[in-house]
Amino acid sequence: MSEDFPTDFAAPSSGSAPQDGTRRSFMKQAGGLLGLALAPPLLSQAERLTAFSKTVEGVTTLQLKVNGTVRSLQAEPRVSLLDALREYLDLTGTKKGCDHGQCGACTVLVDGRRINSCLSLAVMNQGKEITTIEGLMKGEELHPMQEAFLKHDGFQCGYCTPGQIMSGVACVKEGHATTDDQCREWMSGNLCRCGAYPNIVAAVREVAGKA
């Protein structure tokens, strides 16, 4: 296995974590230019949303419907939904914690169901309705779960919060927040290293009570 390391180690800058703001804006510009240059005709775009029975290799145009808007990006099949949202579509509200499905910071809704976006490929989420933390507000009005997190101080550092809120929204919708114990169990996929759990439970339970 050790022969893998020299190449890995030699290219730290090509890792998916942004080094600074400059890289993100560069990616954005590069992505935009590439997108213009490679934009396929409208017909084949529509086809891509429905027909997948072909092999996708290397950088291709992917289309993701995020918060009600269809967005195009140029990415390899190995790009996770999480990286597509953060690094390609600049929707950085969704957070990368462990990147292995253990912490829940990357929780988003896909077709109304909560998932870990780090363990899902962007290419596999075409044609689905993706909702991120950025899509919860109605105009200038916060989602009731966002209001409840503010009211109950459901965070300290705030890093896990977008995932907690998305998970909380789904938890209430599923009917899994009817008691404190049930709420704790069904929110257990979202870790909070600051330990704001009592306040998170209070926030989710309050919204469940109003639902």
Place this chain on the structure above:
Amino acid sequence: MRKTRRRNIKITISLAHYFTTDKMNNFSYTQAATAKEATGIRKDKADAAYIAGGTTLLDLMKAHLEEHSQLVDINALPFRGIEQTKDGLRIGAMERMSDVGENALVLQQYPAVSESLLLAASPQLRNMASIGGNMLQRTRCGYFRDAAFPCNKRVPGSGCPAIAGDNHNLAILGTSDACIATAYPGDLSVALAAFDAVLTLENAKGKQRRVPVTEFYLLPGKTPQKETVLEPGELIVAVTIPAAPHAQRSTYLKVRERSSYAYALASAAVGLDVQAGTIRSARVALGGVGAQPWRSSEAEKVLTGAPATEATFRAAAAAALRGAQPYKENAFKVELAQNTLVQALLKVAG
């Protein structure tokens, strides 16, 4: 001088590994429309892999424990539905853990199966993970999951540091000199093994065969890298669980290091058919302690025909763990597994 340098290299390698674990190798992606198309790709390309929910596969690929040149998306295959058949309840392999766990038929006929699903992983992962994929998840042994260490499962013949190392969460039943991992670390297959579930598999020729879950998993022996009887490219189509009184009166008890969202240190899937205080039939399988999901015919023998009392349950638990081979850090599991089994039996005996 030379020794010091070697040590530094080792540390550097470990750090490099740590910081690059999220970068998967590049691969091509195909959404298969039919089983034939999917198995056809696997037949031509040995290093291709199927992907359903992706929760196990992508985790392993990010850690570079598996690398594949092509992923074949099998979510569009018609391996769906939860339906009553003459052989029992048939669950499509592409159904998701959350949907099966909360299905009314599963809840009513196989409470232990529902509980094994809903006590596993997190709500997010259960929404993603398929039934077939769940059954093929890999061990959580720390040496398997860290490529800096030797591991007979990952690199056959390289050795097993777990035997003399950190083995507190590893197996005490069915292990070998080559591997002491709980190869299947999950819950569902433990319940399926207990209640005589049968898998339907399909190969590249479109030929289907049926394999009981108790015969699906292989013990490590000298070849711990071979974990199931699944042939290369073969697909899991469905799992069928026969109806039985002991399945209806069943439970899955899971003991963990924290109260939720963790793998089992020990777990028990049990079912009893009790009539007038006597056990007519019993089913017992243990999780977290066997090299594979551990059906205990020894415990079932003790239970069948005996009075449904705690004394009987204790005797059954002792029989189940009689062949246990504990290691330095997991000796506690011998007693823990017995207590877990007794508690589960007391619960269903009511």
